[in-house]
Amino acid sequence: DTGVSQDPRHKITKRGQNVTFRCDPISEHNRLYWYRQTLGQGPEFLTYFQNEAQLEKSRLLSDRFSAERPKGSFSTLEIQRTEQGDSAMYLCASSNDRVSVNQPQHFGDGTRLSIL
Amino acid sequence: SQQGEEDPQALSIQEGENATMNCSYKTSINNLQWYRQNSGRGLVHLILIRSNEREKHSGRLRVTLDTSKKSSSLLITASRAADTASYFCATDVSISGNTPLVFGKGTRLSVIA
Numbered sequence: 217d218t219g220v221s222q223d224p225r226h227k228i229t230k231r232g233q234n235v236t237f238r239c240d241p242i243s244e245h246n247r248l249y250w251y252r253q254t255l256g257q258g259p260e261f262l263t264y265f266q267n268e269a270q271l272e273k274s275r276l277l278s279d280r281f282s283a284e285r286p287k288g289s290f291s292t293l294e295i296q297r298t299e300q301g302d303s304a305m306y307l308c309a310s311s312n313d314r315v316s317v318n319q320p321q322h323f324g325d326g327t328r329l330s331i332l
Numbered sequence: 333s334q335q336g337e338e339d340p341q342a343l344s345i346q347e348g349e350n351a352t353m354n355c356s357y358k359t360s361i362n363n364l365q366w367y368r369q370n371s372g373r374g375l376v377h378l379i380l381i382r383s384n385e386r387e388k389h390s391g392r393l394r395v396t397l398d399t400s401k402k403s404s405s406l407l408i409t410a411s412r413a414a415d416t417a418s419y420f421c422a423t424d425v426s427i428s429g430n431t432p433l434v435f436g437k438g439t440r441l442s443v444i445a
Contacts, residue, residue: 258420309375311430
């Protein structure tokens with residue numbers, strides 16, 4: 217169990233640029249979640265996958281955001297035409313629902329995005 | 333929108349004292365979970381309590397759940413400086429479970445050595 221890893225840890229970019237983040241979940245976990253967290257707030261759900269299928273997207277996920285999990289393993293989250301309001305910590309988590317319906321989520325250390 | 337509300341927002345105690353944090357939520361839940369977050373890091377799962385459970389222990393942690401009041405509490409006994417972190421409650425509101433969690437805003441705990 218190597219844990220959930222996210223890359224990069226920090227990303228600084230100019231407004232209007234596109235950015236892509238990667239998440240590698242715990243290998244046997246079939247569910248993968250993306251959250252966004254701003255300073256002083258708890259994480260807010262963006263989207264999640266079961267294997268390669270994207271099951272739900274939050275209304276926070278505008279059409280500038282897209283997420284994929286093409287082979288049911290790692291996932292990418294892309295933000296196009298970044299805006300100041302996109303500055304946040306983007307967190308990825310994974311869980312294994314094959315064990316039971318009550319499973320904790322395991323989080324990575326996040327990607328901190330700063331928009332100049 | 334955030335379902336959970338933690339109380340207090342911030343708590344400062346001396347090492348060795350107990351810390352109690354409360355969480356209230358709005359809708360029916362499948363389970364409630366508590367997480368810890370150190371500054372600049374991801375969240376670490378502490379404890380999960382199912383909707384049909386009332387109390388759970390893990391080491392120095394004790395969690396209670398009152399579904400009639402839609403509230404939970406986290407007690408950390410004999411606190412240590414290393415317990416300094418933000419603590420979040422999160423609810424899984426689906427019947428099927430393993431769905432996205434709804435987090436509160438957290439309690440910032442400072443333990444002074």
